Amino acid sequence: MIFQKAHQLKGEVTVPGDKSISHRAVMFGSLANGTTEVLNFLQGADCLSTIDCFRKMGISIENTPEHILIHGKGLHGLRKPDGILDAGNSGTTTRLISGILAGQLFETTLTGDASIQKRPMRRIIDPLTLMGADITSLHDNDCAPLCIKGSSLHSIHYHSKVASAQVKSAILLAGLYADDVTKVTEPTVSRDHSEIMLRYFGAQVHTEGTTATICPEPSLRGQKVCVPGDISSAAYFIAAGLLVPGAEVLIRNVGINPTRDGILKVAQAMGGDITLLNITRDGEPTADLLVKHSTLHGITIEGDIIPTLIDELPIINVMAACAEGTTIIKDAAELKVKESNRIDVMVNALSAMGCDIIGTQDGMIIHGGKPLHGTVIDSHMDHRIAMSFAIAALIADGNTEITGSDVVTISYPNFYEDLLKLTQ
Numbered sequence: 001m002i003f004q005k006a007h008q009l010k011g012e013v014t015v016p017g018d019k020s021i022s023h024r025a026v027m028f029g030s031l032a033n034g035t036t037e038v039l040n041f042l043q044g045a046d047c048l049s050t051i052d053c054f055r056k057m058g059i060s061i062e063n064t065p066e067h068i069l070i071h072g073k074g075l076h077g078l079r080k081p082d083g084i085l086d087a088g089n090s091g092t093t094t095r096l097i098s099g100i101l102a103g104q105l106f107e108t109t110l111t112g113d114a115s116i117q118k119r120p121m122r123r124i125i126d127p128l129t130l131m132g133a134d135i136t137s138l139h140d141n142d143c144a145p146l147c148i149k150g151s152s153l154h155s156i157h158y159h160s161k162v163a164s165a166q167v168k169s170a171i172l173l174a175g176l177y178a179d180d181v182t183k184v185t186e187p188t189v190s191r192d193h194s195e196i197m198l199r200y201f202g203a204q205v206h207t208e209g210t211t212a213t214i215c216p217e218p219s220l221r222g223q224k225v226c227v228p229g230d231i232s233s234a235a236y237f238i239a240a241g242l243l244v245p246g247a248e249v250l251i252r253n254v255g256i257n258p259t260r261d262g263i264l265k266v267a268q269a270m271g272g273d274i275t276l277l278n279i280t281r282d283g284e285p286t287a288d289l290l291v292k293h294s295t296l297h298g299i300t301i302e303g304d305i306i307p308t309l310i311d312e313l314p315i316i317n318v319m320a321a322c323a324e325g326t327t328i329i330k331d332a333a334e335l336k337v338k339e340s341n342r343i344d345v346m347v348n349a350l351s352a353m354g355c356d357i358i359g360t361q362d363g364m365i366i367h368g369g370k371p372l373h374g375t376v377i378d379s380h381m382d383h384r385i386a387m388s389f390a391i392a393a394l395i396a397d398g399n400t401e402i403t404g405s406d407v408v409t410i411s412y413p414n415f416y417e418d419l420l421k422l423t424q
């Protein structure tokens, strides 16, 4: 797909439902007794993979344009799937389902696409094995396909080396099936959607500092879940609104959970004009975001804020490329093990557009302000890379061609249509 410089960016956009929350609604709804209704569910390929896995384990899930209905069968209601479970491109599906499978009294094989089969699974294999599950990486490379033999599990207090909501959630979900209280301590707090939603479904989950605790064998009850708009999807329009001269865009109903809102803090610290309107604080907090074109300056992004914006770092790189001065990103080595190696891919692709950027062990250094020019960009089949460069193209001279641009169906199927509406 080919993109050109934008002459304007104006109007309103409503981004689709949050990917992390949509996954969890299907999973927890499947483990609850009774029906769970999900509104504003993200119809992206990743979340459809989660639905597919639970249907294969005997859960009836109705997916209509109005809502999703999950007819849960309780904590012990899953059945052994006939074939292999396929998580597609979704790390969240793979890692969280592994935690659930660890507590089932049947054996399952779980795999995914070429990218999933390269992503590290040792981070969940270790704690789930300590709890009593028997997990084999079938190619003996610590990646999927995984054969998971569940059992009755022991509780643990796990100290994770990485701040990862997928790791934390896998352990908490296995903790539902453990013999006592399970605890996870992380180096910094990662997104807490599992804790919030499990509590809402009736589990006893507590958080103190960087430690989350769950009590076993709760009776989960089906609920109505209203999924807020995904701040990770809103991030592309935040950047477009800040970068395109004269732009003004209103992004409606965006989730602003403090474990996810690093993009707002960073954009504002860079000089971005963003106003939060109509804030709601019932359950997952939301706001409408009014974003106006701004002159940005470079900053240092490091430490505890990193997990709160980890998925937004590719688009933050684009903002930094257009900002005056230097942006330094540290403590973000996790970028190397996302859907692509996002340090290498961003450094190569932004350099190709004329940006002064170098990769480091755990991030990048960007000397912003050089004009960008269009070129051919390979998405590396990574949705966040494709969307980041569709935005970079809006401020670059000449044409930018993105190959593999269809990959946005993973998290934002109508992304290009929504972007076009704002620029026309």
Ligand code: S3P
Pocket (backbone or CB within 6 Å): 019, 020, 021, 091, 092, 163, 164, 165, 166, 167, 169, 190, 191, 310, 311, 334
């Ligand atoms: C997610 C957690 C994050 C994030 C991913 C979604 C989740 O991954 O990058 O897109 O839904 O729990 P990690 O847990 O690997 O940091």
